[in-house]
Each structure stands twice: as structure tokens, then as C-alpha cells.
Amino acid sequence: MPSYKGIFPGTFTMGNVVCGFLAILSAFEGNITTACWFVILAAFLDALDGRVARLSGGASQFGIELDSLADFLSFGIAPAVLVHSIKLSSLGKWGWVISIVYIMAAAYRLARFNLLAETEEKKDFLGLPVPAAAVTLVSFIIFCYNL
Numbered sequence: 013m014p015s016y017k018g019i020f021p022g023t024f025t026m027g028n029v030v031c032g033f034l035a036i037l038s039a040f041e042g043n044i045t046t047a048c049w050f051v052i053l054a055a056f057l058d059a060l061d062g063r064v065a066r067l068s069g070g071a072s073q074f075g076i077e078l079d080s081l082a083d084f085l086s087f088g089i090a091p092a093v094l095v096h097s098i099k100l101s102s103l104g105k106w107g108w109v110i111s112i113v114y115i116m117a118a119a120y121r122l123a124r125f126n127l128l129a130e131t132e133e134k135k136d137f138l139g140l141p142v143p144a145a146a147v148t149l150v151s152f153i154i155f156c157y158n159l
Contacts, residue, residue: 017070024061025075025082028054032086039094045157047094048150054086055147080122087146088118095149118142 031054038047061079065071092111100107121142 017068018065018072018075019070020068021061021065021070021075022078024057024064025078027057028061028079028082028086031057032082032090035086035090036093039090039097042097044094044098045154047090048154051086051090051094051146051150054082054090055143058083058086058143076126080126083142084119084122087142088115088122091146091149092118094153098153118145 031050035047035050035054038044038050058079061075062071065075092114095114096107096111100110103110121140125141
């Protein structure tokens with residue numbers, strides 16, 4: 013009999029994916045603050061999915077991997093696209109390079125987290141978590157747009 017314990021936390025993870033994609037689309041359409049709020053909503057859903065998985069007994073290696081893919085989209089790619097669209101595009105290819113470096117750093121950080129999650133050595137955080145970096149960045153953008 014298959015286990016359906018992972019469906020409920022997976023719903024939050026998929027909400028994270030949808031928010032990341034909507035943030036990218038909003039950035040392309042010039043709706044900057046909307047894009048930022050989608051990243052913040054993705055962070056809220058990301059915080060919930062892990063808690064729900066532990067509470068429901070639905071935590072799994074698949075869930076960890078899926079969560080990292082969602083995080084890469086919402087907190088790696090979406091903020092890079094957002095910042096590139098509002099500021100870095102004026103720098104030409106250097107703007108691409110800066111955006112790519114942020115994306116690569118996010119991918120590296122998430123892969124390292126997954127490796128540590130597998131070996132049960134993740135007692136302390138090493139570096140800034142990718143969702144915290146993205147939320148800090150988009151919060152600053154919202155703050156600047158409201159001034």
C-alpha cells in the first residue's frame with residue numbers, strides 16, 4: 013500500500029514552485045513589488061513544508077530533493093532575474109555575470125545542504141541559507157520602491 017504522508021507537505025513545496033515562477037513572470041512584466049511579494053510568499057510556504065512534513069511523518073529524501081529544487085527556483089533564479097531586470101540589465105554582460113554568480117552560489121549552497129542532510133551532520137548552519145538571502149534582497153527592493 014503506498015504512503016500518502018508526503019502529499020500534504022508536497023503541496024506547500026509546489027506552492028513554493030508556483031510562487032517562484034510567478035515572481036519571474038512578474039519581473040519580466042515589470043511588476044517589481046509583486047515579484048518581490050511572490051518570493052516572500054514562497055519563503056512562507058518553504059518554512060511550512062518542512063514543519064508539516066515532520067509533523068505528519070511525511071519527511072523523505074524525495075521531499076528534501078524536491079524542496080531544494082523549489083528553493084533553487086524561488087530563491088536562486090527568481091531573485092537573480094528580478095535584480096537583473098531592475099538594475100543589472102544596464103550593466104550589459106557584467107549584469108549577466110553578477111546574476112549568474114548569484115545563481116551559482118545558490119545552487120552550490122543548496123547542494124551542500126542536501127549533502128549534509130544525507131550525512132546527518134547539519135547541526136549548525138554553514139553560511140547564509142538561500143531563502144534568507146533572497147528574502148533580505150527582495151525586502152530591500154520593496155523598501156526602496158516604497159521610499
